Amino acid sequence: MAEPHDPVRNPPPPASPGAMEAILATPQTLPADPREAAAELIRREEGGLRRVIARYVHDASTVDDVFQEVSLKVLRRIDSVRDPLAIRGWLFQTARNASLDWLRRQDRRPDRSDALPDTRAAVGDDARSPCEQFLSRERITAVRRALDELPESQREAILLRIEQGLDHAAIAQRLGISRGAVEVRLCRGRAALKDRLEAILGGDL
Amino acid sequence: MSLSRSPDQPHPPTALTCEEVEGLLPLVADDAVDPDGDPALFAHLAHCTRCQDSLSRHDLVSLALVRRPETVPEKQPLRFPVRLLAAAGIAIVLGAAWLVVSRQAAENRAEPIASQPATKNPPAGMPAPAAIVAVPVVDPPRVYRVRGGDPARPLYLIVDDQGSTVVDPHGGDGRTAAGRGDAVPVRY
Structure with a gap:
């Protein structure tokens, strides 16, 4: 059974800078269908997006969850990006916002493990939730x-x-x-x- | 090229410098700018790990200020145990009442009759008070059998508050004992 993917330790290899710059700067090189173009963007930028998410949530499985949310948002809202030069910044902002939203949702949950401080202290920092690691x-x-x-x-x-x-x-x-x-x-x-x-x-x- | 750029990689030609971006990060954290409004700023953020790190700290500040500080214990309203205080109050009142009553009873018992003025004439129609005679407490006499002597006619030593007397149950005059060393107690 394959080990779970750790986006922080083993990020996907980045694409060559020149090719990606050209692709992002010239949207005609992306597939004409917006959904296919978005899927291509997600595939190419997965490593970078995961690293952005991992700045806020340090747990690998949580990074997977947030990345799925980001992918869905990109697929749904790719049409809202009017300036092709803004695509990468938009991707970054989408990943950041999704991470912050996830942290806010977790922070509002009533069943936070804050109720068990002694248990958490007994097993160390590893028992802290991804939200508590950041916050x-x-x-x-x-x-x-x-x-x-x-x-x-x-x-x-x-x-x-x-x-x-x-x-x-x-x-x-x-x-x-x-x-x-x-x-x-x-x-x-x-x-x-x-x-x-x-x-x-x-x-x- | 991925979104994140290592520090040794150059910025895109149109990008801002990290110093310029650093000054704009509070606006990004405040959601005052967006990628459509400032594509160069967000293009830099998409590349630069250093500025991403700095922005995440601005975001940490925002999240932490929204979060209630749980390290500060909430002030709990003072709760007095009403029932316990009521029970304690009742116990104190009852105890004080018992003390007063028992003290008055003790004073009544201890009040000496002789202290009443004997010369004072009683009210008309009442008999005169009787004279108070002290009655000494008499210990029970102890009886010892005198050692030695004729076993058929043992002598006994009787000790009471009047003195010691040797008694011959079979007759004869009583004699005052010289001491108790010659007598042993009789158990009866």
Whole structure:
């Protein structure tokens, strides 16, 4: 029986750079049928897509599941890509969004293994779910600490955006500032959060 | 070429540099840009593992802020054990009442009759109180058989609070014993 495919350790060999660039830059070289073109894209980009997914979910079987979701989305929405030069970026974004959606779904599940911290600690980190590997308690605590160190204006904008889900215009109205000012605060706040998270956790990221 | 690019591979000619992309990653994490709006940015992200890694940390921040911090224990409202407190209160009240009652009863018992003023004339129509006579507690006398002597006519030593007396049950006068060393206790 063949061993399960590990996309992180044994990625498929990449296509030659020149050929793929040419294929993606000239969509006429893809099959004329959109579904066949999408299937060809998925086949050629499988390794890269799996590596993107594996940044968020470290479990090989979960990577398989998310990759299937990505494949379905690509097959269904390939027609929405108007600029051929944007196909690869669109593929990347589709894989990233699918991974984040999977993490959010798992995080909302009521039967998370958080209820059994002692059992999990007894068997070590390997018992953590793929969601907990990416979104561990240590990381959440570090982010909260980093948030507390932000200037009030940036923290306020980030909490309104992320916790309450307000869009930029709503935040601008709430805070009585311009939309551009909101985006500046969000950009600086997010950058500072990421930098402080890396400073707090160091090599654990 | 796959989506991910190793760091030593060159960027596509129209691509942005990693430094330029780094400044735009907060916008990507905030979903403020999309591949159609900025294809060069996402083309870079599709290639560059370093920027993918950086973007995943921005995404981690977003997910962590949405997640409730479980490391902070929720404040539990104070819950008093009402039944236990009520039982304890009842027990305290009953105990205090018992103490008061028993103390009053003890005071009534211990109140000396002699302390009442004897010279005080009783109310008209009531008899005068009797004189109180102390009655000493008398230990029961102990009887010893005197050693030696005629076994047919044993002598006995009787010890009581009045003193010691040698008694001859078969007649004769009583004599005061010199000591108890010559007597052994009689079990009866």
